[in-house]
Amino acid sequence: MALSKVDYNSINVTAAASKALKWNSSANGFETGDVGGSLVLLDTFTSDGSDDTATFASSIDSTYKEYLFVWTDIHPETNDTDFTVNFRDGSTAYDATKTTTYFSATHSEDGTGGGLSYETAVDLAQATGVQKLSKSGMGNDNDHSCSGLLHLYDPSNTTFVKHFAARNHYSGHDEQSRDEYIAGYCNTTSAIDGVQFKFVSDEIQAGVIKMYGVL
Amino acid sequence: MALTKFNYNSFDVTPVASTTMAFNSGANGLTTMSAGAMTLIKTVTASSDSSITLVNGTDDVVLDSTYPIYKVEMINVHPSSEQKFYVNFRDGGSAYDATKTTTQYRAYHFEGGTGGAVGYQDGLDLAQSTADQMIGQEIATDNDASGSGELWLFNPSSTTFVKHFMAHFSHHYTNAAPGCIDNWTAGYCNTTTAIDGIQFKFASGNIDAGTFKLYGIKDS
Numbered sequence: 001m002a003l004s005k006v007d008y009n010s011i012n013v014t015a016a017a018s019k020a021l022k023w024n025s026s027a028n029g030f031e032t033g034d035v036g037g038s039l040v041l042l043d044t045f046t047s048d049g050s051d052d053t054a055t056f057a058s059s060i061d062s063t064y065k066e067y068l069f070v071w072t073d074i075h076p077e078t079n080d081t082d083f084t085v086n087f088r089d090g091s092t093a094y095d096a097t098k099t100t101t102y103f104s105a106t107h108s109e110d111g112t113g114g115g116l117s118y119e120t121a122v123d124l125a126q127a128t129g130v131q132k133l134s135k136s137g138m139g140n141d142n143d144h145s146c147s148g149l150l151h152l153y154d155p156s157n158t159t160f161v162k163h164f165a166a167r168n169h170y171s172g173h174d175e176q177s178r179d180e181y182i183a184g185y186c187n188t189t190s191a192i193d194g195v196q197f198k199f200v201s202d203e204i205q206a207g208v209i210k211m212y213g214v215l
Numbered sequence: 216m217a218l219t220k221f222n223y224n225s226f227d228v229t230p231v232a233s234t235t236m237a238f239n240s241g242a243n244g245l246t247t248m249s250a251g252a253m254t255l256i257k258t259v260t261a262s263s264d265s266s267i268t269l270v271n272g273t274d275d276v277v278l279d280s281t282y283p284i285y286k287v288e289m290i291n292v293h294p295s296s297e298q299k300f301y302v303n304f305r306d307g308g309s310a311y312d313a314t315k316t317t318t319q320y321r322a323y324h325f326e327g328g329t330g331g332a333v334g335y336q337d338g339l340d341l342a343q344s345t346a347d348q349m350i351g352q353e354i355a356t357d358n359d360a361s362g363s364g365e366l367w368l369f370n371p372s373s374t375t376f377v378k379h380f381m382a383h384f385s386h387h388y389t390n391a392a393p394g395c396i397d398n399w400t401a402g403y404c405n406t407t408t409a410i411d412g413i414q415f416k417f418a419s420g421n422i423d424a425g426t427f428k429l430y431g432i433k434d435s
Contacts, residue, residue, distance in 0.1 A: 005227040008238060008245045017242040020235045032238065037251015041433060070432065072283050072369045073376045105318035105335055105399070111342035116320045116335035143407055147369035147379035169379045169401045171316075179318045179381065179401030206375075208283060210434065212252055 038215040039068070045197075045209040047074075053198040054209050057088070060193050062156035064213035069152070069195065073145040074207035079173045081138055081199050083146055084130035085166070087186050088194030095128040096162075096192060100184025104135060109175040126187065130200065133166055133182055139173030145207065146170035148180075155192035162186040252433045254282070261425040263295070266416035269429050270305070278411055280372035282431030287368075287413065289384065291361040292354070292425035297389050298417040300351030300362060302382065304404050305412030312345040313378075313410060317402025319349065325394030343405065347416070350400045351384040355393060361425070362386025364398070371410035378404040 148168030303311035364384030
């Protein structure tokens with residue numbers, strides 16, 4: 001005998017697309033609602049040990065007003081290199097026009113070099129090139145890496161420019177802690193539908209980058 | 216007559232472990248859906264505590280390879296006396312003494328309108344030190360004064376890389392000089408031993424009040 005299963009419209013609640021089925025606040029009936037948590041994991045890049053880029057080319061659309069990228073222990077092939085980001089604004093190229101700021105705090109293991117400074121060589125003014133998330137100095141010792149996060153706001157908006165803000169921390173080749181702050185906007189009213197991370201040269205040899213949608 | 220109850224496999228959807236039942240994108244059938252990626256692991260409410268510790272395997276705290284990223288929210292941390300606020304990390308022993316190299320700067324602005332500035336804080340950073348890292352300056356003891364912020368800790372269980380952390384903590388400055396101090400601290404525990412505990416405390420005195428929420432951020 002065929003098993004008779006409960007169909008979606010047999011449940012005493014009005015169906016709502018992509019909503020979870022929950023008990024109501026009185027625990028005496030069903031209701032629809034969001035799945036618990038406001039951070040939804042959308043995609044993960046895990047380095048295979050020799051990646052030229054880490055590219056997120058899908059799932060960036062109007063579903064979420066904010067996207068959060070979190071990278072952990074990104075390890076470069078080359079010493080004294082720069083980790084970067086760029087954005088795709090309609091074509092296949094990652095070349096959105098950007099105006100940005102960059103400043104960082106530094107301090108070395110020998111106690112020298114403590115300071116906070118703006119870096120005019122790292123910011124961008126209406127440039128299509130990559131935005132550095134780490135200023136030259138990242139190390140490739142086995143235990144060296146960088147970790148950080150990037151917020152991308154309302155990428156599908158076709159009225160406003162697209163704001164982003166990032167914070168990165170790395171352990172440098174000269175045994176230095178560098179805490180970096182990058183912000184700016186893609187100066188376009190076209191939607192941003194892709195984000196690409198890479199080093200200015202050579203490979204990403206380890207690390208994980210996760211893309212979340214923020215409800 | 217006994218009520219017949221629906222079993223887990225009575226619904227017209229294939230069960231998937233640890234997911235929620237939801238309506239599909241067409242609202243014309245059932246599907247499974249994963250919960251959000253950020254999981255609240257533990258909430259600790261301070262009440263005249265000399266320190267707040269979050270230790271893997273203690274009091275339901277998870278701080279291991281279960282999650283690659285951890286975040287601690289510090290909400291309305293209130294001191295018993297005007298003291299700096301610190302964090303430290305445990306790297307294998309019972310002591311909170313991981314070796315750290317860090318940066319520290321702050322922006323500040325007083326209620327009288329003076330002092331709007333930002334600057335690096337020599338002496339509040341660390342260079343290969345096991346000492347506690349300051350993440351907040353002296354917080355006023357007025358009843359309505361407190362500090363709030365967040366701490367990110369990346370991949371604490373890694374035995375390959377050093378352990379990066381980043382903190383942002385904003386607070387009400389002293390009773391004598393009321394204002395906002397916005398502290399930004401980052402660094403790394405210079406060890407390839409796993410970090411399995413975090414401790415928050417004031418230089419002296421107690422954490423009279425405050426909520427500390429530990430989240431794990433999933434990797435799948």
